Amino acid sequence: MTPLSQLLPGQFGKLASLNPERGVDQRLMALGLLPGMVLKLIRRAPLGDPLAIEFGGQVVSLRLAEAENLIVDVAADCPIQRPRQP
Amino acid sequence: MSTPEAGLLVALVGNPNTGKSTLFNALTGLRQRVGNYPGVTVARKSGTCDLGDGQKVELVDLPGLYSLAAASPDEQVVIDALSGNIAGDRRPDAVVLVVDSTNLLRNLFLASQVAELGRPVVIVLNQADVAKKQGLRIDTELLSRRLGGVPVVLSSAWKGEGILDVRRAIALAIAQQTQLKRVAWPTNIAAALADVAAAAAADTGKQISEADAQRLLFDTNPSTADRLGWTIAQREKTLRSARDRVRNSGYNPMAAEPLVHYAHLRIILEGVAIEGLGKAGRSAAVDRLLLHRILGPVLFLGIMLGFFGSVFWLAKFPMEWIQSGVDWTKTIVAPLLDAYPMLQSLLADGIIGGVGAFLVFLPQILILFLFIGILEDSGYMARAAFIMDRLFSWCGLNGKSFVPLLSGFACAIPSLLSTRTIEDPKARLATAFVVPFMSCSARFPVYALMCAAFIGPLYGAGWQSVVMIGMHCVGLLFAVPTAFVLTRLVLKAKPQPFVLELPRYQMPKPRDVIWRMWQNAAEFVSKAGTVIFAITIIVWALSYFPREASVADRIKAANPAASEEVVKAKLQAAYVEQSYMGRFGKAVQPIFDPLGFDWKITVGVLASFPAREVIVSTLGVTYSVGEGAEADSRQLRKAMQDAKWSEGPRAGTPIFSLAAVLALMVFFALCSQCGPTIATLAQETGGWKWAAGSFVYMTALAWVAGTAVYQVVIRLT
Structure with missing residues (x-):
């Protein structure tokens, strides 16, 4: 179990839990990011923050601080795992 | 707001980036009206739409959104508009849900929420051409059946395909009252919703719709309760026990809504879309370049500097044409009224000048919105915000503040209009509030005059550039x-x-970009433009009246040997001095005394309210070098260099000391002495409160900073 903010670019994970009380997480849930959803960290912005993640056929940007509460299961059975070396 | 021949109102709803506005333009053929929703700064765009059989309806384009949870004013407007809670607006007779064909699941979440409002619905699967290219095939008949028989049509608004089908589908939905299949709430959630509805109805005496009950139960935002007048004391206990009930059934109450809707939609979409072999989108590849760690920011800076350089450069020509057009009109019209000097001045300096005062902003507004349209519709604006967000997030702004702040260096007016691209209302307000601090091009002539007259001759060209650059940084x-x-x-x-x-990424559609550019310009002219015109007339009147004949006699008598030109210049100066503006300037001069301003500078500052650069020509008049003085006028420079205090403790010393020159420039860098900025700020923040606050704050800040500069420098020199 890893916070989404610690994923490496290119790494996949399955969303394990989020905090539905927070406004950010409510927005993400409306976009379809619900527990069990497979997501991929595409990249970090050039200044390190925010992050771009892909899920359900869309690319969404969110801030590092907002990604800390999203817990991801990296070991889960995800399609491909090709983490790029940092 | 309604069209008399239509009677029926149809709302267009959908996620952002679905081509909704393109579809709206295609359906209405640009027969549109733009207004504002009461009390909020959300634009109401509506137009007349022919349903293909001669029947006409009013179509309203609601703001794009992902969910009905009221987290922003835009979303609140959509909820209110769809439930008929907007004063002066009817409840729509049908709702057209615009869906991105390439992402059915996410787009239909909003559709599923809208279904709860019980209005007849049409589903438009837009961007069908892109889906086809990606190899996605959608069984519209199956989808229509699964959604309870609502019309489902494919369209590609960009290419103008499927528009007639959309028109027919709207007619069908109205005729048959087609309802979208609603989600089946688990028993416990249904019971909790019923509890909330019953308690709210009992407490407020109002009828509570099912949609209202859902907003009350699922949203942390209290806007629905506030609208219904359901107080915290009344609702607290009911909501807590209803949410506990949801929790007991295994759902987090804050997550129940998307969980239930998405589960419902996954079943509906089973087998509806078949993915074949198609070309994957090229966006990911483009992003690898445009969002690259090093190349990304380099390209970003190149694009932005290229765009804004050209706003500055391209707008210069039409601005000069407008200026010479205004001057030419004056020279044509003025001689016709030689016999009536008051009317002549009113027409030339008041009315024609007033029209010119807001027309001159149009080139920059049009060009800036052309670029913003291209940036937004292409998809690059979101990437720009992604790259820049880190620089702005720490002070409460966000990546989208960048474009308005950068364009503020050209002019605050178009820049304030461009804050509309920021969705977060507080970040938008904060950005609009700091935009006037950016050193706009109208401050340039003031710096140029002061530097050329005082800094350059005394300290050399090097210091002149340092001061010029410094002044551009003071605001920042x-x-x-x-x-x-x-x-x-x-x-x-x-x-x-x-x-x-x-x-x-998408190719922007020229018609959409040009249309939006035109609408923004038209709104500016009709709202802020009228205020700018009024300010110009008022300031003209204050500087003209009272014009007593005795002044002319006195000046002529005092200068019997002087040439006609000198007498004319002295007479103008005398007129300004005895005008209401001059008297007011003299009266308030003590307030500006700590900054080292004499009454002439004070009048110049006050009279430049319609446009900052006017201070140069006002100084030209008060220093008797005649009207039309420019920043590079030698006569004006000489007159200012020679000016000395005639009385008081500073008598005999130059008025424009280094301290006063720097104080004047710092004051100008920070003050809000710009009527058009205030008028536009009022237009964009939906009232005079923030505009007045900005004026008071900036003026106070400018005074304090100017005083500090003067008092420190005068002691050092």
Whole structure:
């Protein structure tokens, strides 16, 4: 179990839990990011923050601080795992 | 707001980036009206749409959104509009849901929420051409059947395909009252909703719709309860026990709504879309370049500097044409009224000048919105915000503040209009509030005059450039802490979530871009334009009246040997001195005394309210070098260099000492002495409160900073 903010670019994970009380997480849930959803960290912005993640056929940007509460299961059975070396 | 021949109202609803506005333009053929929703700064765009059989309806384009949870004013407007809670607006007779064909699941979440409102619905699967290219095939008949028989049509609004089908589908939905299949709430949630509805109805005496009950139960935002007048004391206990009930059934009450809707939609979409072999989108490849760690920012800077350089450069020509057009009109019209000097001045300097005062902003507005349209519709604006967000997030702004702040260096007016691209209302307000701090091009002539007349001759060209650059940074220096304090302490904004979709790259459609550019310009002229015109007339009147004949006699008598030109210049100066503006300037001069301003500078500052650069020509008049003085006028420079205090403790010393020159420039860098900026700020923030606040704050800040500069420098020199 890893916070989404610690994923490496290119790494996949399955969303394990989020905090539905927070406004950010409510927005993400409306976009379809619900527990069990497979997501991929595409990249970090050039200044390190925010992050771009892909899920359900869309690319969404969110801030590092907002990604800390999203817990991801990296070991889960995800399609491909090709983490790029940092 | 309604069209008399239509009678029926149809609403267009959908996620952002679905081509909704393109579809709206295609359906209405640009027969549109733009207004504002009462009390909020959300534009109401509506137009007349022919349903293909001669029947006409009014079509309203609601703001794009992802969910009905009221987290922003835009979303609140959509909820209110769809439930008929907007004063002067009817409840729509049908809702057209615009869906991105390439992402059915996410787009239909909003559709599923809208279904709860019980209006007849049409589903438009837009961007069908892109889906086809990606190899996606959608069984529209199956989808229509699964959704309870609502019309489902394919369209590609960009290419103009499927528009007639959409028109027919709207007619069908109205005729048959087609209802979208609603989600089946688990028993416990249904019971909790019923509890909330019953309690709210009992407490408020109002009828509570099912949609209202859902907003009350699922939203943390109290806007629905506030609208219904359901107080915290009344609702607290009911909501807590209803949410406990939801929790007991295994759902987090804050997550229940999307969980249930998405589960419902996954079943509906089973087998509806078949993925074949198609070309994957190229957006990911483009992003690898445009969002690259090193190349990304380099390309970003190149694009932005290229765009804004050309706003500056391209707009210069039409601005000069407008200026010479205004001057030419004056020279044509003025001689016709030689016999009536008052009317002549009113027409030339008041009315024609007033029209010119707001027309001159149009080239920059049009060109800036052309570029913003291209940036937004192509999908690059979201990437720009992604790259820049880190620089702005710490002071409560976000990546989307960049474009308005950068364009503020050209002119605050178009820049304020461009804050509309920022969705977060508090970040938008904070950005609009600090935009006037950016050193706009109208401040340039003031710096140029002061530097050329005093800094250059005394300290050399090197220091002249240092001061010029420094003045451009002064505003920025104060803007950042202002934004920080405003968002943290005044607006008390919690760090707003910055969840931003990076949409597929797309070719912008020229018609959409040009149309939006035109609408923004038209709104500016009709709203801020009228205020700018009024300000010009008022300032003209204050500087003209009272014009007593005795002044002319006195000046002529005092200068019997002088040439006609000199007498004319002295007479103008005398007129300004005895005008209401001159008297007022003399009266308030003591307030500006700590900055080292004499009454002439004070009058110049006051009279430049319609446009900052006017101070140069006002100084030209008060220093008797005649009207039309420019920043590079030698006569004006000489007159200012020679000016000395005639009385008081500073008698005999130059008025324009280094201290006074620097104080004047710092004052100008920070003050809000610009009527058009205030008028536009009022237009964009939906009232005079923030505009007045900005004026008071900036004026106070400018006074304090100017005084500090004068008092320190005068002691050092």
